[in-house]
Amino acid sequence: MYRIRLAAPAALLAALVLPAQAAAHGIGQRADLPIPVWLFAWAAALVLVASFVALTVLWPKPVIAGLKERLLGRAPLALEMLAGLLGVCGFAVIVYAGLAGSQTPTANLAPTAIFVLVWVGIPFLSVVFGDVFNVISPWRAVGRGLGWAISRISGGLPAPMAYPERLGRWPAALTIFAFAWIELVWSGRESPSSLAIAALLYAAIMLIGMSCFGAEKWCRNADGFGVAFSLFALLAPLDWEGRRCSLRAPIVGALKMPQVPGSVAVVCVMIGSTSFDGFSQGAIWTGAGGLAQSLTDSFSSAGFSDATSVELAYTVGLLLIVALVSGLYRLAVIGMCRTGAGKPPVDELARSFAHTLIPIAFAYIVAHYFSLLLFQGQAAVFLVSDPLGDGSDIFGTSTSAIDYSLLGANAIWYVQVAALVIGHVAGLVLAHDRALATWADPRVAVRSQYWMLTVMVAFTCIGLWLLSAAAS
Amino acid sequence: MHRPLAPLGGSVVNLPLAHAGHWYHVLLYLAPILLIGAGLWWSSRREAKRDKSDGSDG
Numbered sequence: 001m002y003r004i005r006l007a008a009p010a011a012l013l014a015a016l017v018l019p020a021q022a023a024a025h026g027i028g029q030r031a032d033l034p035i036p037v038w039l040f041a042w043a044a045a046l047v048l049v050a051s052f053v054a055l056t057v058l059w060p061k062p063v064i065a066g067l068k069e070r071l072l073g074r075a076p077l078a079l080e081m082l083a084g085l086l087g088v089c090g091f092a093v094i095v096y097a098g099l100a101g102s103q104t105p106t107a108n109l110a111p112t113a114i115f116v117l118v119w120v121g122i123p124f125l126s127v128v129f130g131d132v133f134n135v136i137s138p139w140r141a142v143g144r145g146l147g148w149a150i151s152r153i154s155g156g157l158p159a160p161m162a163y164p165e166r167l168g169r170w171p172a173a174l175t176i177f178a179f180a181w182i183e184l185v186w187s188g189r190e191s192p193s194s195l196a197i198a199a200l201l202y203a204a205i206m207l208i209g210m211s212c213f214g215a216e217k218w219c220r221n222a223d224g225f226g227v228a229f230s231l232f233a234l235l236a237p238l239d240w241e242g243r244r245c246s247l248r249a250p251i252v253g254a255l256k257m258p259q260v261p262g263s264v265a266v267v268c269v270m271i272g273s274t275s276f277d278g279f280s281q282g283a284i285w286t287g288a289g290g291l292a293q294s295l296t297d298s299f300s301s302a303g304f305s306d307a308t309s310v311e312l313a314y315t316v317g318l319l320l321i322v323a324l325v326s327g328l329y330r331l332a333v334i335g336m337c338r339t340g341a342g343k344p345p346v347d348e349l350a351r352s353f354a355h356t357l358i359p360i361a362f363a364y365i366v367a368h369y370f371s372l373l374l375f376q377g378q379a380a381v382f383l384v385s386d387p388l389g390d391g392s393d394i395f396g397t398s399t400s401a402i403d404y405s406l407l408g409a410n411a412i413w414y415v416q417v418a419a420l421v422i423g424h425v426a427g428l429v430l431a432h433d434r435a436l437a438t439w440a441d442p443r444v445a446v447r448s449q450y451w452m453l454t455v456m457v458a459f460t461c462i463g464l465w466l467l468s469a470a471a472s
Numbered sequence: 473m474h475r476p477l478a479p480l481g482g483s484v485v486n487l488p489l490a491h492a493g494h495w496y497h498v499l500l501y502l503a504p505i506l507l508i509g510a511g512l513w514w515s516s517r518r519e520a521k522r523d524k525s526d527g528s529d530g
Contacts, residue, residue: 458509
Protein backbone atom coordinates (compact mmCIF):
# COMPACT_ATOMS: atom_id res chain seq x y z
CA MET A 1 0.00 0.00 0.00
CA TYR A 2 2.84 2.31 0.96
CA ARG A 3 4.49 1.61 -2.38
CA ILE A 4 1.29 2.48 -4.19
CA ARG A 5 1.03 5.71 -2.23
CA LEU A 6 4.55 6.57 -3.28
CA ALA A 7 4.13 5.41 -6.84
CA ALA A 8 1.24 7.70 -7.70
CA PRO A 9 2.98 11.00 -6.87
CA ALA A 10 6.22 9.65 -8.31
CA ALA A 11 4.52 8.86 -11.60
CA LEU A 12 2.90 12.29 -11.62
CA LEU A 13 6.24 13.97 -10.88
CA ALA A 14 7.94 11.95 -13.60
CA ALA A 15 5.26 12.94 -16.08
CA LEU A 16 5.85 16.57 -15.17
CA VAL A 17 9.62 16.73 -15.25
CA LEU A 18 10.66 14.21 -17.87
CA PRO A 19 11.35 15.49 -21.37
CA ALA A 20 8.16 15.56 -23.33
CA GLN A 21 7.21 14.93 -26.89
CA ALA A 22 5.61 17.46 -29.13
CA ALA A 23 4.14 16.84 -32.54
CA ALA A 24 4.21 19.08 -35.53
CA HIS A 25 0.65 20.22 -36.12
CA GLY A 26 -1.21 18.25 -38.72
CA ILE A 27 1.74 16.05 -39.52
CA GLY A 28 2.44 12.92 -37.56
CA GLN A 29 6.04 13.62 -36.52
CA ARG A 30 7.08 13.77 -32.89
CA ALA A 31 9.79 15.92 -31.40
CA ASP A 32 12.14 14.52 -28.80
CA LEU A 33 12.77 17.59 -26.67
CA PRO A 34 15.50 17.97 -24.06
CA ILE A 35 13.15 19.61 -21.53
CA PRO A 36 9.45 19.25 -20.74
CA VAL A 37 7.16 21.23 -23.02
CA TRP A 38 5.67 23.26 -20.15
CA LEU A 39 9.13 24.65 -19.37
CA PHE A 40 9.02 26.35 -22.77
CA ALA A 41 5.89 28.18 -21.58
CA TRP A 42 7.71 29.36 -18.45
CA ALA A 43 10.72 30.46 -20.51
CA ALA A 44 8.49 32.27 -23.00
CA ALA A 45 6.69 34.06 -20.13
CA LEU A 46 10.07 35.16 -18.76
CA VAL A 47 11.09 36.50 -22.20
CA LEU A 48 7.88 38.55 -22.33
CA VAL A 49 8.45 39.97 -18.84
CA ALA A 50 12.07 40.84 -19.71
CA SER A 51 10.91 42.49 -22.95
CA PHE A 52 8.32 44.49 -21.02
CA VAL A 53 10.95 45.73 -18.55
CA ALA A 54 13.29 46.62 -21.42
CA LEU A 55 10.51 48.56 -23.18
CA THR A 56 9.70 50.45 -19.97
CA VAL A 57 13.33 51.52 -19.55
CA LEU A 58 14.43 52.03 -23.16
CA TRP A 59 11.26 53.26 -24.90
CA PRO A 60 10.03 56.36 -23.00
CA LYS A 61 7.97 58.02 -25.74
CA PRO A 62 5.98 56.93 -28.82
CA VAL A 63 8.15 56.57 -31.91
CA ILE A 64 6.39 54.28 -34.38
CA ALA A 65 3.98 56.90 -35.76
CA GLY A 66 6.95 59.16 -36.55
CA LEU A 67 8.86 56.57 -38.58
CA LYS A 68 9.25 57.47 -42.24
CA GLU A 69 8.78 55.20 -45.24
CA ARG A 70 11.13 55.21 -48.22
CA LEU A 71 9.60 55.17 -51.69
CA LEU A 72 10.97 52.30 -53.77
CA GLY A 73 9.02 52.81 -56.99
CA ARG A 74 5.82 51.98 -58.85
CA ALA A 75 4.75 48.65 -60.25
CA PRO A 76 3.58 48.74 -63.88
CA LEU A 77 -0.15 48.48 -64.55
CA ALA A 78 0.50 45.42 -66.71
CA LEU A 79 1.89 43.57 -63.66
CA GLU A 80 -1.26 44.29 -61.66
CA MET A 81 -3.44 43.10 -64.53
CA LEU A 82 -1.32 39.99 -64.97
CA ALA A 83 -1.59 39.20 -61.25
CA GLY A 84 -5.38 39.62 -61.40
CA LEU A 85 -5.53 37.34 -64.45
CA LEU A 86 -3.41 34.73 -62.63
CA GLY A 87 -5.77 34.91 -59.66
CA VAL A 88 -8.83 34.39 -61.86
CA CYS A 89 -7.19 31.48 -63.73
CA GLY A 90 -6.04 29.88 -60.45
CA PHE A 91 -9.55 30.18 -59.02
CA ALA A 92 -11.06 28.67 -62.19
CA VAL A 93 -8.63 25.72 -62.09
CA ILE A 94 -9.33 25.06 -58.39
CA VAL A 95 -13.10 25.14 -58.88
CA TYR A 96 -12.92 22.99 -62.03
CA ALA A 97 -10.66 20.47 -60.29
CA GLY A 98 -13.04 20.33 -57.34
CA LEU A 99 -16.10 19.78 -59.52
CA ALA A 100 -14.71 17.55 -62.26
CA GLY A 101 -11.81 15.78 -60.57
CA SER A 102 -11.35 12.83 -58.28
CA GLN A 103 -13.28 13.13 -55.02
CA THR A 104 -10.35 11.73 -53.04
CA PRO A 105 -9.17 14.82 -51.12
CA THR A 106 -5.44 14.02 -51.37
CA ALA A 107 -5.64 13.36 -55.12
CA ASN A 108 -7.50 16.58 -55.95
CA LEU A 109 -5.91 20.03 -56.15
CA ALA A 110 -8.86 21.89 -54.57
CA PRO A 111 -8.53 20.98 -50.84
CA THR A 112 -4.75 21.51 -50.75
CA ALA A 113 -5.01 24.74 -52.73
CA ILE A 114 -7.77 26.19 -50.52
CA PHE A 115 -6.70 25.04 -47.05
CA VAL A 116 -2.91 25.07 -47.47
CA LEU A 117 -1.72 27.25 -50.35
CA VAL A 118 -4.28 30.05 -49.95
CA TRP A 119 -5.28 30.05 -46.28
CA VAL A 120 -1.80 29.33 -44.90
CA GLY A 121 0.53 30.22 -47.77
CA ILE A 122 -0.76 33.73 -48.50
CA PRO A 123 -0.26 34.99 -44.90
CA PHE A 124 3.41 33.96 -45.17
CA LEU A 125 3.74 35.78 -48.51
CA SER A 126 1.87 38.80 -47.11
CA VAL A 127 4.21 39.38 -44.16
CA VAL A 128 7.15 39.43 -46.57
CA PHE A 129 5.87 41.08 -49.75
CA GLY A 130 2.84 43.04 -48.54
CA ASP A 131 -0.76 42.71 -49.67
CA VAL A 132 -0.35 40.16 -52.47
CA PHE A 133 -3.95 38.95 -52.20
CA ASN A 134 -5.23 42.41 -53.08
CA VAL A 135 -3.79 42.02 -56.58
CA ILE A 136 -4.49 38.33 -57.12
CA SER A 137 -8.00 38.33 -55.56
CA PRO A 138 -10.12 36.73 -58.31
CA TRP A 139 -13.39 38.43 -57.32
CA ARG A 140 -11.72 41.84 -57.05
CA ALA A 141 -10.09 41.34 -60.46
CA VAL A 142 -13.39 40.22 -62.04
CA GLY A 143 -15.33 43.02 -60.32
CA ARG A 144 -12.90 45.70 -61.43
CA GLY A 145 -12.64 44.23 -64.93
CA LEU A 146 -16.41 44.07 -65.31
CA GLY A 147 -16.76 47.59 -63.92
CA TRP A 148 -14.20 48.87 -66.43
CA ALA A 149 -15.86 47.04 -69.33
CA ILE A 150 -19.39 48.21 -68.44
CA SER A 151 -18.27 51.81 -67.99
CA ARG A 152 -16.56 51.67 -71.42
CA ILE A 153 -19.66 50.29 -73.10
CA SER A 154 -22.33 52.34 -71.35
CA GLY A 155 -20.24 55.45 -70.80
CA GLY A 156 -20.16 55.28 -67.01
CA LEU A 157 -21.18 53.26 -63.98
CA PRO A 158 -23.99 54.24 -61.62
CA ALA A 159 -22.64 55.46 -58.26
CA PRO A 160 -22.43 52.60 -55.74
CA MET A 161 -24.62 52.60 -52.65
CA ALA A 162 -23.08 53.97 -49.44
CA TYR A 163 -21.56 51.14 -47.41
CA PRO A 164 -23.17 51.12 -43.93
CA GLU A 165 -20.38 52.40 -41.67
CA ARG A 166 -21.99 50.65 -38.70
CA LEU A 167 -21.27 47.30 -40.35
CA GLY A 168 -17.57 48.06 -40.57
CA ARG A 169 -15.62 44.81 -40.81
CA TRP A 170 -18.25 42.61 -39.18
CA PRO A 171 -19.02 40.89 -42.53
CA ALA A 172 -15.33 39.99 -42.81
CA ALA A 173 -15.31 38.60 -39.26
CA LEU A 174 -18.36 36.50 -40.13
CA THR A 175 -16.69 35.30 -43.34
CA ILE A 176 -13.54 34.22 -41.48
CA PHE A 177 -15.68 32.44 -38.90
CA ALA A 178 -17.64 30.71 -41.68
CA PHE A 179 -14.40 29.60 -43.37
CA ALA A 180 -13.04 28.31 -40.05
CA TRP A 181 -16.32 26.44 -39.58
CA ILE A 182 -15.94 24.85 -43.02
CA GLU A 183 -12.32 23.93 -42.27
CA LEU A 184 -12.78 22.60 -38.74
CA VAL A 185 -16.41 21.60 -38.31
CA TRP A 186 -18.20 20.88 -41.58
CA SER A 187 -18.46 17.20 -42.47
CA GLY A 188 -18.23 18.05 -46.18
CA ARG A 189 -14.86 19.77 -45.88
CA GLU A 190 -13.00 16.86 -47.44
CA SER A 191 -15.23 16.71 -50.49
CA PRO A 192 -13.54 18.64 -53.33
CA SER A 193 -16.86 19.24 -55.11
CA SER A 194 -18.48 20.68 -51.94
CA LEU A 195 -15.48 22.98 -51.49
CA ALA A 196 -15.70 24.10 -55.11
CA ILE A 197 -19.41 24.91 -54.74
CA ALA A 198 -18.69 26.84 -51.53
CA ALA A 199 -15.95 28.79 -53.38
CA LEU A 200 -18.35 29.61 -56.22
CA LEU A 201 -21.03 30.75 -53.76
CA TYR A 202 -18.53 32.96 -51.98
CA ALA A 203 -17.36 34.48 -55.28
CA ALA A 204 -20.99 35.18 -56.22
CA ILE A 205 -21.62 36.93 -52.87
CA MET A 206 -18.47 38.98 -53.37
CA LEU A 207 -19.52 40.03 -56.90
CA ILE A 208 -23.02 41.01 -55.74
CA GLY A 209 -21.55 42.99 -52.81
CA MET A 210 -19.05 44.76 -55.08
CA SER A 211 -21.76 45.67 -57.59
CA CYS A 212 -23.81 47.24 -54.78
CA PHE A 213 -21.12 49.01 -52.74
CA GLY A 214 -18.13 49.28 -55.08
CA ALA A 215 -15.19 46.89 -55.41
CA GLU A 216 -12.74 48.64 -53.09
CA LYS A 217 -15.18 49.43 -50.26
CA TRP A 218 -16.64 45.92 -50.30
CA CYS A 219 -13.30 44.08 -50.52
CA ARG A 220 -11.79 46.19 -47.71
CA ASN A 221 -14.67 45.45 -45.32
CA ALA A 222 -16.60 42.34 -46.26
CA ASP A 223 -14.14 40.01 -48.00
CA GLY A 224 -12.87 37.95 -45.07
CA PHE A 225 -9.88 36.66 -47.03
CA GLY A 226 -8.96 40.12 -48.30
CA VAL A 227 -9.29 41.66 -44.84
CA ALA A 228 -7.35 38.89 -43.05
CA PHE A 229 -4.50 38.90 -45.55
CA SER A 230 -4.37 42.72 -45.63
CA LEU A 231 -3.88 42.68 -41.84
CA PHE A 232 -0.91 40.33 -42.15
CA ALA A 233 0.44 42.58 -44.92
CA LEU A 234 0.60 45.43 -42.39
CA LEU A 235 3.49 43.56 -40.75
CA ALA A 236 5.47 43.50 -44.01
CA PRO A 237 8.45 45.74 -44.74
CA LEU A 238 6.84 46.59 -48.11
CA ASP A 239 3.89 48.99 -48.13
CA TRP A 240 1.74 49.11 -51.27
CA GLU A 241 -0.54 52.07 -51.89
CA GLY A 242 -2.09 51.27 -55.22
CA ARG A 243 0.93 50.44 -57.37
CA ARG A 244 3.29 52.62 -55.29
CA CYS A 245 5.71 50.58 -53.18
CA SER A 246 7.51 51.92 -50.10
CA LEU A 247 9.96 50.38 -47.65
CA ARG A 248 9.28 50.58 -43.92
CA ALA A 249 10.34 48.85 -40.71
CA PRO A 250 8.62 45.48 -40.17
CA ILE A 251 5.45 45.39 -38.01
CA VAL A 252 5.11 49.20 -37.79
CA GLY A 253 2.48 49.16 -40.55
CA ALA A 254 0.12 47.59 -37.99
CA LEU A 255 -0.55 51.14 -36.80
CA LYS A 256 -2.46 51.66 -40.05
CA MET A 257 -5.11 49.08 -39.13
CA PRO A 258 -8.48 50.82 -39.63
CA GLN A 259 -10.26 51.38 -36.31
CA VAL A 260 -13.73 50.50 -37.55
CA PRO A 261 -16.52 48.38 -36.04
CA GLY A 262 -15.68 44.69 -36.29
CA SER A 263 -11.91 45.19 -36.49
CA VAL A 264 -11.42 43.59 -33.06
CA ALA A 265 -13.75 40.74 -34.00
CA VAL A 266 -11.70 39.98 -37.13
CA VAL A 267 -8.47 39.38 -35.21
CA CYS A 268 -10.21 37.58 -32.34
CA VAL A 269 -11.90 35.18 -34.79
CA MET A 270 -8.55 34.56 -36.51
CA ILE A 271 -6.78 33.76 -33.22
CA GLY A 272 -9.77 31.87 -31.81
CA SER A 273 -10.27 29.65 -34.85
CA THR A 274 -6.57 28.72 -34.99
CA SER A 275 -6.65 28.03 -31.25
CA PHE A 276 -9.69 25.78 -31.65
CA ASP A 277 -7.86 23.84 -34.36
CA GLY A 278 -5.18 23.00 -31.78
CA PHE A 279 -7.62 22.52 -28.91
CA SER A 280 -9.84 20.16 -30.90
CA GLN A 281 -6.90 17.77 -31.31
CA GLY A 282 -6.15 17.60 -27.58
CA ALA A 283 -7.33 15.06 -25.01
CA ILE A 284 -9.63 17.50 -23.17
CA TRP A 285 -11.69 17.80 -26.34
CA THR A 286 -11.27 14.44 -28.06
CA GLY A 287 -10.40 12.10 -25.18
CA ALA A 288 -12.72 9.43 -23.84
CA GLY A 289 -15.43 11.33 -21.97
CA GLY A 290 -13.95 14.56 -23.32
CA LEU A 291 -15.89 17.72 -24.07
CA ALA A 292 -16.60 16.75 -27.68
CA GLN A 293 -18.11 13.44 -26.62
CA SER A 294 -20.22 15.04 -23.87
CA LEU A 295 -21.56 17.75 -26.19
CA THR A 296 -22.22 15.28 -29.00
CA ASP A 297 -24.13 13.02 -26.60
CA SER A 298 -26.20 15.99 -25.43
CA PHE A 299 -27.17 16.92 -28.97
CA SER A 300 -27.85 13.27 -29.87
CA SER A 301 -30.15 12.89 -26.90
CA ALA A 302 -31.97 16.05 -28.03
CA GLY A 303 -32.90 14.21 -31.21
CA PHE A 304 -30.23 15.32 -33.70
CA SER A 305 -28.59 12.82 -36.03
CA ASP A 306 -25.08 11.62 -35.19
CA ALA A 307 -23.41 13.68 -37.94
CA THR A 308 -25.35 16.85 -37.02
CA SER A 309 -24.59 16.31 -33.32
CA VAL A 310 -20.85 16.20 -34.02
CA GLU A 311 -21.08 19.35 -36.14
CA LEU A 312 -23.09 21.14 -33.46
CA ALA A 313 -20.62 20.08 -30.76
CA TYR A 314 -17.68 21.38 -32.78
CA THR A 315 -19.58 24.59 -33.59
CA VAL A 316 -20.11 25.19 -29.87
CA GLY A 317 -16.42 24.51 -29.24
CA LEU A 318 -15.35 26.93 -31.98
CA LEU A 319 -17.70 29.62 -30.64
CA LEU A 320 -16.47 29.10 -27.08
CA ILE A 321 -12.79 29.43 -27.98
CA VAL A 322 -13.44 32.56 -30.08
CA ALA A 323 -15.42 33.95 -27.11
CA LEU A 324 -12.56 33.05 -24.74
CA VAL A 325 -10.00 34.89 -26.89
CA SER A 326 -12.33 37.90 -27.24
CA GLY A 327 -12.98 37.82 -23.49
CA LEU A 328 -9.28 37.79 -22.63
CA TYR A 329 -8.65 40.77 -24.90
CA ARG A 330 -11.68 42.58 -23.47
CA LEU A 331 -10.34 41.92 -19.96
CA ALA A 332 -7.01 43.51 -20.89
CA VAL A 333 -8.78 46.56 -22.32
CA ILE A 334 -11.06 46.98 -19.29
CA GLY A 335 -7.99 46.69 -17.06
CA MET A 336 -6.18 49.32 -19.12
CA CYS A 337 -9.22 51.54 -18.95
CA ARG A 338 -9.29 51.44 -15.16
CA THR A 339 -5.61 52.20 -14.80
CA GLY A 340 -5.18 55.87 -15.28
CA ALA A 341 -6.69 59.29 -15.52
CA GLY A 342 -8.30 60.44 -18.78
CA LYS A 343 -9.80 57.00 -19.40
CA PRO A 344 -10.95 56.56 -23.02
CA PRO A 345 -14.17 54.54 -23.53
CA VAL A 346 -13.64 50.76 -23.52
CA ASP A 347 -14.83 50.25 -27.12
CA GLU A 348 -12.59 53.02 -28.39
CA LEU A 349 -9.62 51.61 -26.50
CA ALA A 350 -10.38 48.09 -27.76
CA ARG A 351 -10.22 49.27 -31.39
CA SER A 352 -7.20 51.44 -30.68
CA PHE A 353 -5.18 48.46 -29.42
CA ALA A 354 -6.60 45.84 -31.84
CA HIS A 355 -3.53 46.15 -34.10
CA THR A 356 -1.41 44.64 -31.31
CA LEU A 357 -3.18 41.31 -31.95
CA ILE A 358 -2.08 41.09 -35.61
CA PRO A 359 1.42 39.71 -34.90
CA ILE A 360 -0.17 37.27 -32.44
CA ALA A 361 -2.64 36.07 -35.07
CA PHE A 362 0.27 35.49 -37.45
CA ALA A 363 2.32 33.79 -34.73
CA TYR A 364 -0.57 31.38 -34.12
CA ILE A 365 -0.73 30.62 -37.85
CA VAL A 366 3.02 29.91 -37.96
CA ALA A 367 2.86 27.80 -34.80
CA HIS A 368 -0.11 25.73 -35.90
CA TYR A 369 0.29 25.51 -39.67
CA PHE A 370 4.00 25.92 -40.42
CA SER A 371 4.58 22.18 -40.70
CA LEU A 372 1.38 21.77 -42.72
CA LEU A 373 2.62 24.34 -45.25
CA LEU A 374 6.11 22.86 -45.25
CA PHE A 375 4.99 19.30 -45.97
CA GLN A 376 1.51 19.40 -47.49
CA GLY A 377 2.59 22.46 -49.48
CA GLN A 378 4.95 20.15 -51.39
CA ALA A 379 1.90 18.27 -52.61
CA ALA A 380 1.21 21.27 -54.84
CA VAL A 381 4.17 20.19 -57.02
CA PHE A 382 2.44 17.00 -58.12
CA LEU A 383 -1.13 18.30 -57.82
CA VAL A 384 -0.57 21.09 -60.36
CA SER A 385 0.55 18.43 -62.81
CA ASP A 386 -2.48 16.30 -62.05
CA PRO A 387 -5.10 18.69 -60.61
CA LEU A 388 -8.03 16.37 -61.25
CA GLY A 389 -6.30 13.28 -59.93
CA ASP A 390 -6.98 11.45 -63.18
CA GLY A 391 -3.40 10.41 -63.90
CA SER A 392 -2.43 13.32 -66.16
CA ASP A 393 1.08 14.80 -66.02
CA ILE A 394 0.85 18.35 -67.39
CA PHE A 395 4.20 19.70 -66.13
CA GLY A 396 6.01 16.37 -65.73
CA THR A 397 5.96 16.57 -61.92
CA SER A 398 3.07 14.23 -61.12
CA THR A 399 5.41 11.56 -59.76
CA SER A 400 7.13 13.82 -57.21
CA ALA A 401 6.53 13.04 -53.55
CA ILE A 402 6.45 14.86 -50.21
CA ASP A 403 9.89 14.93 -48.56
CA TYR A 404 9.19 14.55 -44.83
CA SER A 405 12.90 14.75 -44.02
CA LEU A 406 13.01 18.40 -45.10
CA LEU A 407 12.95 19.55 -41.49
CA GLY A 408 13.08 17.54 -38.27
CA ALA A 409 10.33 17.57 -35.66
CA ASN A 410 12.60 19.31 -33.12
CA ALA A 411 13.41 22.09 -35.57
CA ILE A 412 9.69 22.54 -36.28
CA TRP A 413 8.98 22.78 -32.56
CA TYR A 414 11.65 25.46 -32.11
CA VAL A 415 10.19 27.41 -35.05
CA GLN A 416 6.76 27.19 -33.42
CA VAL A 417 8.04 28.39 -30.04
CA ALA A 418 10.10 31.18 -31.64
CA ALA A 419 7.07 32.31 -33.66
CA LEU A 420 4.87 32.50 -30.57
CA VAL A 421 7.49 34.40 -28.54
CA ILE A 422 8.43 36.83 -31.34
CA GLY A 423 4.76 37.42 -32.20
CA HIS A 424 3.87 38.27 -28.61
CA VAL A 425 6.94 40.46 -28.09
CA ALA A 426 5.94 42.33 -31.28
CA GLY A 427 2.44 42.70 -29.82
CA LEU A 428 3.91 44.09 -26.60
CA VAL A 429 6.03 46.60 -28.55
CA LEU A 430 3.00 47.84 -30.49
CA ALA A 431 0.88 48.04 -27.32
CA HIS A 432 3.61 49.89 -25.39
CA ASP A 433 4.00 52.46 -28.15
CA ARG A 434 0.23 52.95 -28.44
CA ALA A 435 -0.09 53.31 -24.63
CA LEU A 436 2.57 56.04 -24.62
CA ALA A 437 0.60 57.84 -27.34
CA THR A 438 -2.69 57.38 -25.44
CA TRP A 439 -1.69 58.45 -21.93
CA ALA A 440 0.31 61.61 -21.39
CA ASP A 441 1.94 60.29 -18.19
CA PRO A 442 4.46 57.55 -19.13
CA ARG A 443 4.05 55.94 -15.69
CA VAL A 444 0.32 55.54 -16.26
CA ALA A 445 0.99 54.25 -19.78
CA VAL A 446 3.36 51.59 -18.45
CA ARG A 447 0.96 50.62 -15.68
CA SER A 448 -1.87 50.28 -18.19
CA GLN A 449 0.22 47.68 -19.99
CA TYR A 450 0.45 45.38 -16.98
CA TRP A 451 -2.89 44.04 -18.13
CA MET A 452 -1.75 43.65 -21.70
CA LEU A 453 1.40 41.86 -20.53
CA THR A 454 -0.68 39.41 -18.51
CA VAL A 455 -2.93 38.71 -21.50
CA MET A 456 0.11 38.31 -23.80
CA VAL A 457 1.61 35.81 -21.34
CA ALA A 458 -1.77 34.05 -21.29
CA PHE A 459 -1.92 33.88 -25.10
CA THR A 460 1.68 32.57 -25.23
CA CYS A 461 1.17 29.89 -22.59
CA ILE A 462 -2.20 28.86 -24.06
CA GLY A 463 -0.59 28.71 -27.51
CA LEU A 464 2.16 26.41 -26.26
CA TRP A 465 -0.31 24.31 -24.33
CA LEU A 466 -2.45 23.92 -27.45
CA LEU A 467 0.58 22.78 -29.44
CA SER A 468 1.49 20.25 -26.76
CA ALA A 469 -2.16 19.17 -26.40
CA ALA A 470 -2.39 18.53 -30.13
CA ALA A 471 0.60 16.23 -29.72
CA SER A 472 -0.79 14.23 -26.81
CA MET B 473 -7.78 7.42 -16.08
CA HIS B 474 -11.30 6.71 -17.27
CA ARG B 475 -12.56 4.70 -14.30
CA PRO B 476 -16.33 4.34 -13.88
CA LEU B 477 -17.76 4.11 -10.37
CA ALA B 478 -20.45 1.67 -9.34
CA PRO B 479 -23.69 2.17 -11.24
CA LEU B 480 -25.96 4.71 -9.60
CA GLY B 481 -29.59 4.55 -10.56
CA GLY B 482 -28.73 2.49 -13.60
CA SER B 483 -26.14 4.89 -15.04
CA VAL B 484 -22.36 4.92 -14.83
CA VAL B 485 -20.91 7.92 -13.03
CA ASN B 486 -17.41 9.22 -13.70
CA LEU B 487 -15.68 11.37 -11.14
CA PRO B 488 -14.18 14.50 -12.70
CA LEU B 489 -10.93 13.61 -10.94
CA ALA B 490 -10.82 10.38 -12.87
CA HIS B 491 -9.99 12.51 -15.90
CA ALA B 492 -7.17 14.33 -14.16
CA GLY B 493 -4.75 12.82 -16.64
CA HIS B 494 -6.40 14.92 -19.31
CA TRP B 495 -5.97 18.24 -17.58
CA TYR B 496 -3.43 18.25 -14.72
CA HIS B 497 -0.69 19.50 -17.06
CA VAL B 498 -2.83 22.56 -17.85
CA LEU B 499 -1.94 23.84 -14.37
CA LEU B 500 1.70 24.03 -15.38
CA TYR B 501 0.79 26.32 -18.27
CA LEU B 502 -1.56 28.37 -16.10
CA ALA B 503 1.03 28.92 -13.37
CA PRO B 504 3.13 31.60 -15.15
CA ILE B 505 -0.06 33.48 -16.11
CA LEU B 506 -1.30 33.48 -12.53
CA LEU B 507 2.12 34.35 -11.06
CA ILE B 508 2.75 37.23 -13.45
CA GLY B 509 -0.85 38.45 -13.24
CA ALA B 510 -0.78 38.43 -9.43
CA GLY B 511 2.62 40.12 -9.36
CA LEU B 512 1.54 42.87 -11.71
CA TRP B 513 -1.76 43.38 -9.85
CA TRP B 514 0.13 43.77 -6.56
CA SER B 515 2.68 46.09 -8.15
CA SER B 516 -0.09 48.15 -9.76
CA ARG B 517 -1.88 48.60 -6.43
CA ARG B 518 1.34 49.58 -4.67
CA GLU B 519 2.17 52.16 -7.35
CA ALA B 520 -1.36 53.58 -7.27
CA LYS B 521 -1.13 53.94 -3.47
CA ARG B 522 2.28 55.60 -3.78
CA ASP B 523 0.94 58.02 -6.39
CA LYS B 524 -1.97 58.87 -4.11
CA SER B 525 0.29 59.50 -1.12
CA ASP B 526 2.65 61.58 -3.31
CA GLY B 527 -0.36 63.63 -4.39
CA SER B 528 -1.59 64.20 -0.83
CA ASP B 529 1.97 65.13 0.30
CA GLY B 530 2.28 67.67 -2.46
